[in-house]
Amino acid sequence: MSQRQKGILCIILSSFSFAMMNLFVHMAGELPSIQKSFFRNFIAMLFALAILLKEKPVVSLDKESKRYLIYRSVFGTIGIVCNFYAVDHMLLSDASLLNKMSPFFSVLFAILFLKEKINLFQLFSIIFAFIGALFVIKPTGINLNTLPANLNTLPALVGLFGGICAGAAYTFVRAMGQRGVQGPVIVFFFSTFSCLVTLPYLVFQFHPMSLYQTVMLLLTGLAATGGQFGITAAYCYAPAKEISVFDYSQIPFAALLGFVFFGQIPDLYSWFGYFIICGTALAMFLYLNEHFHKSKEVLTK
Template structure:
């Protein structure tokens, strides 16, 4: 297999892992979103800690990196809690899709934070993604799923901001394992006080299910990290949207959930936009290579 093919395989496995994470979160039952996010981050923190012990990286952060690390952790924590709330109250595929709005918001935050430029095609893609999200949210004012869908969209926005700060730190050479560890530890510390005061007793089955959710989330994080080591994001990021059909299939077979026609239309718009962005990026890269060759 070429590195490109390995990258595609890893990102698809990562998407399957995140879809399984959402499934296990839903199966854990009627527990507060804070409690679910704590266990999810606890497992990721433990894995990242052992990786740091093994690799023993030299962590040296400048002032900007420290600030970016804090912002990444804040937005990431809000994003996870919002996503888990959406998973508990929406069709599984709807919740997954709203969380997958994050790449489009990452473009917007890259403009604001990293001062990157955006062209007309990228701007049009963001508008198309918003239109697709509206078909999923269906903001009629009388739809009982409107508020959970809105919270799910907020989760996608926060995730986009978090990924932007991850990119900013990556440009400064901050190790990925350290970013994961700090973020997971931050989330655990933030949610722990509220968890202690509002802890809901869990059965053995609920505890096991949340641990499985944490393991699936950890697998997703390591999978997507490996994917981007094998190939650049512009070549493989579109395959991250495979989580949507994975979630739809899991939701159908486990919960009997069937998305409505408007949701399917939203899926088609957003996934088509992602595919268009993928081919546009590849075409732009090919032109750059031809220009350098001349």
């Protein structure tokens, strides 16, 4: 297998792992999203710690990298809690799709925080992604006649906000990667931060869990850990511009799991939203890939 094929395989396996994570979160039942988030991050923290103890990397962080670590952890923690809330109250495929808005938001945050420039194509991609998100939100929660008072809009809006926070978190991950901060260090700091932030709630508002629920949350942590390390490995094998579109394979995985385990069938509006967002992601992928190869040709001439 070529490096690119290995990258594609890893990112598809990562997407399947994250889809399984959402499945286990949903199967854990009526538990607070913060409590579920703690278990998800606790398992990831243990795995990241084990890797750090084994590899013993030299960790040297400047002031800017430390600040990015905190930003990544804050936005990442909010994003996970919001995503878990959406998963508990929406179709698995809808919640997964709203969380996958993060690549588009990461472009916006890169402009704000990293001072990167945006071209017209990227701007229109973000607009189309928003339109696709509205098709997903509308059929699963919004009644246009009772929009101001309809509390069912909350899960969809929370899920969208989770995607926004995830986009911000990934922006700071990229910034730290450019500064040479190792992946396990980022995962360990983020997971530890999330556990510490959610621990007080767990202590004072702990909801008793059955053995079944405990097993589901442990499986949530394992699936999330597999997804995190899988996507890290994918981007080590190949550039994001060449493989990132395959991350959207989580959407059909989530739709299939939702149908098999819960009998969930997205309606026509949701499918149209999937088509718009995934199509926009594919267009952005092809556009960036073409420009990447053109830049390569210019450099070789």
